[in-house]
Amino acid sequence: MVGDGGSLYTIEGLAAGLLMIATATIVLQSVSVYTPGDMHIDDMLLEQLGADALAVLDLPVEPGGETELEQFVNGWKPEDFHDAFYPLLRERSFAADDPVQYNATISYRVGDDVEQLPFTDSASYTGAASYTGYDPAIRVTRWVHLDSGHTLTPPVSPGEQMVLLEVILWRG
Amino acid sequence: MRDDAVATFDFLVGFTIFIIAFIFVAAMIPHTLFSVQSSRIDYDAVAYRTGVILTEDPGMPASPTFPVWEQKADPGDVIRMGLSVEQGSAHILSKGKVERFFNDTFFTYPDDYRRSLLFGDYPYSFNITLTMRDNLTLFDNRSIHSIGQSPPDLYGSVRRVVVVKEPSRLEVDGYVDQQFNYTGNGTPPQRFSVDLPMSQLLDRSVDPLFRIDPRTDPIQIEIGNFQAYLNNSDKATLDQVIIARDNVPITFPSYDIWLDGNDTPATLPASLNTSLNFTLYPVPETPWRLSDTISITFDFAEEGEDPPATLIMGTHVYDYRNATFPDPKQGIIEVAVW
Amino acid sequence: MNDDGQWIVLMGFLISIALLFLMVIISQATLVGQTTAEGVLEFPKHEIRDLRGEVFRAGEEMDAGLIEDIRVISLKRNHAIVSISFEDYPVPGREPQPMVTIRFNNGVTVYEETFIV
Numbered sequence: 001m002v003g004d005g006g007s008l009y010t011i012e013g014l015a016a017g018l019l020m021i022a023t024a025t026i027v028l029q030s031v032s033v034y035t036p037g038d039m040h041i042d043d044m045l046l047e048q049l050g051a052d053a054l055a056v057l058d059l060p061v062e063p064g065g066e067t068e069l070e071q072f073v074n075g076w077k078p079e080d081f082h083d084a085f086y087p088l089l090r091e092r093s094f095a096a097d098d099p100v101q102y103n104a105t106i107s108y109r110v111g112d113d114v115e116q117l118p119f120t121d122s123a124s125y126t127g128a129a130s131y132t133g134y135d136p137a138i139r140v141t142r143w144v145h146l147d148s149g150h151t152l153t154p155p156v157s158p159g160e161q162m163v164l165l166e167v168i169l170w171r172g
Numbered sequence: 173m174r175d176d177a178v179a180t181f182d183f184l185v186g187f188t189i190f191i192i193a194f195i196f197v198a199a200m201i202p203h204t205l206f207s208v209q210s211s212r213i214d215y216d217a218v219a220y221r222t223g224v225i226l227t228e229d230p231g232m233p234a235s236p237t238f239p240v241w242e243q244k245a246d247p248g249d250v251i252r253m254g255l256s257v258e259q260g261s262a263h264i265l266s267k268g269k270v271e272r273f274f275n276d277t278f279f280t281y282p283d284d285y286r287r288s289l290l291f292g293d294y295p296y297s298f299n300i301t302l303t304m305r306d307n308l309t310l311f312d313n314r315s316i317h318s319i320g321q322s323p324p325d326l327y328g329s330v331r332r333v334v335v336v337k338e339p340s341r342l343e344v345d346g347y348v349d350q351q352f353n354y355t356g357n358g359t360p361p362q363r364f365s366v367d368l369p370m371s372q373l374l375d376r377s378v379d380p381l382f383r384i385d386p387r388t389d390p391i392q393i394e395i396g397n398f399q400a401y402l403n404n405s406d407k408a409t410l411d412q413v414i415i416a417r418d419n420v421p422i423t424f425p426s427y428d429i430w431l432d433g434n435d436t437p438a439t440l441p442a443s444l445n446t447s448l449n450f451t452l453y454p455v456p457e458t459p460w461r462l463s464d465t466i467s468i469t470f471d472f473a474e475e476g477e478d479p480p481a482t483l484i485m486g487t488h489v490y491d492y493r494n495a496t497f498p499d500p501k502q503g504i505i506e507v508a509v510w
Numbered sequence: 511m512n513d514d515g516q517w518i519v520l521m522g523f524l525i526s527i528a529l530l531f532l533m534v535i536i537s538q539a540t541l542v543g544q545t546t547a548e549g550v551l552e553f554p555k556h557e558i559r560d561l562r563g564e565v566f567r568a569g570e571e572m573d574a575g576l577i578e579d580i581r582v583i584s585l586k587r588n589h590a591i592v593s594i595s596f597e598d599y600p601v602p603g604r605e606p607q608p609m610v611t612i613r614f615n616n617g618v619t620v621y622e623e624t625f626i627v
Contacts, residue, residue, distance in 0.1 A: 007182055008182065008186075009182045009183040009184075009185065009186030009187065009518065010182055010185045010186040010189065011186070012186055012190075012516060012518040012519045013185065013186030013187055013188070013189035013190040013193075013518050014186070014189050015519050015522065016189075016190050016193065016518050016519045016521060016522025016523070017189050017190055017192065017193025017194075017522065018193070019519075019522045019523060019526050020193050020194060020197045020522050020525050020526050020529070021193055021196060021197060022526075023197075023526035023529050023530065024197040024200050024201070024526075024529055025200075027529055027530060027533040028200060028533075030533075040548060040551070041216045041217075041328075043551060044220070044550045044551050045216070045220070045329075045330055045331070047550075047551060048220070048223075048330065048331075048332070048550075049331055049332075049333065051555075051556035052227075052263060052332055052333040052334075053333045054556075055262065055263050055333075055556065055559075055560070056263050056333045056334065056335055056502060058560075058563070059263070059264070059335060059379075059381050059500070060379050060381060060382070060567075061499075062382075062497065063378060063379065063382040063492050063497065064378075064379075087305065088305075088333045088502070088504070091303070091305065091504055092331065092504075092506065093301040093303045093316065093318075093504065093506040098331075107583050107586075107587050108579075108583075109578070109579045109582045109583055112582060113582075113586075114582060114583050114586040114587060138551075140556065141557065141560075141587070141588060142560055143560055143561065143564045143580070145564060145567075145568065145576075160575070160576065161575065161576065161579050162564070162576050162579035162580050162583070163579070163583070164583045164584075164587055164588075166587065186518055187518065190518050190521070190522065193522070194525065197525070197529070201529075201532070220550065262559065377569075379567075
């Protein structure tokens, strides 16, 4: 009787401790499966930024005239596109540059198929590494109206057509 | 007696084990909490919403349906402070709205902005900064306009790329536009008019980036090289400016005239010999109707003046063909919320 | 008579339950961030706006070839069905006005708009 009473608290304390640690361990392991929500938020903000930058470049330069983006693609001027597009992605007000990189391709239609043509990427101007496929990246697109006098070489068919400028963005 | 002592010792051991286990578990928890940071999600969402309102919405005043909150005299009459020029013109900001938005003597930080921009019951702190690219200045000779304090370490933010639309202007050059010089033999009328056909200006097919709307944008007229319009005299006198709606003169005091490049607006009548700059400002409760033609007439005639001081005459049309559109300025709006 | 010590176990049990609840709430918060971001990411706001803008700017110059370009490239690259069709909108006593209908469907978002060009 006396011995029983003596070790009771110890046993109960041990049991309670084990119970808590076991619960905590199980719970923490199951929680860590979820990816943090922040990553998706960052993706969303990057998509927003890329779409914004393309939309701003796609504003007409004079009433009823072509847009800057149309001039870049129609005249095949990847350098001009880079000079206009890249700073829009990176400039920040408070902090240092945002390390955003991009890779731009053009999709065009051939019959019922769609072919792609590399346009330009940030790696060719900044010496940064080109896209490896490992970083989380997002994709933004913009329609570009090619006029009949565009300077894209075959296999892009001559004449007026719509092409899709696709830009992959990532932080690197 | 002995039993009691054993029981106390036993209680101590059991309770110590319990407490040690509890501390251990409590120390494990914050790790998960740090990686989640659910408050940042909320800040980011609020920053995103604020960015959308600023760049994609023209805003809303309390009473009329026409979205010109920037002309309200009382900050309490502003329901929503969107900066976009009109509905459906994302990324194109109105200069007048931007100027009013960053006016910290008109709006009180943070109350007015919380009420009509951030919304919600939680009193968010925020910083909104517009940085013009290439150090272009928008107004006040500054390229960075900002409201709010600088953010702490943890904050939600969004960055939007925008262009700020510059108001159009009509340029008349004395040497180039010789058609406004009187060549007849009689007395020259000494009146020069500029017509603004509203029905042409508000054509929906014109891109919002270039739309001229006298109800929301200032109208600027510049006459340069005025000496080319002088009639063998060294100066002319601008007697009055007549503003008419469909050929009926109305009282419209909201304009300024600068003569010969002076910094201070002139009081009429006043004399000039090189240049004339005129700006017609938009007003609340605008008198301009959709089908009106606004005429601005500069009257240089003076009683008993012989010979007449100037030969300027005729009518110029302020439309998409004649007006000059300054390049819109690119900028970046950054919204930080915490 | 030996029940005296059971409150320690009880406490441990209560803390375990509290821990479980806490974690359920935390994982919900993570999910909220994810759904907020995904809601915005998946909603093709920019794509629809871009499409509208191109159609609006091209107006009647939007011929069958251009429409076919948009249809095929949208389907293959953006996984969206886009249809653009022109009709004549009858105006009493005047020439009929050309009217364009844009339909966009990417499986999640369906959008349809008709306007006069």
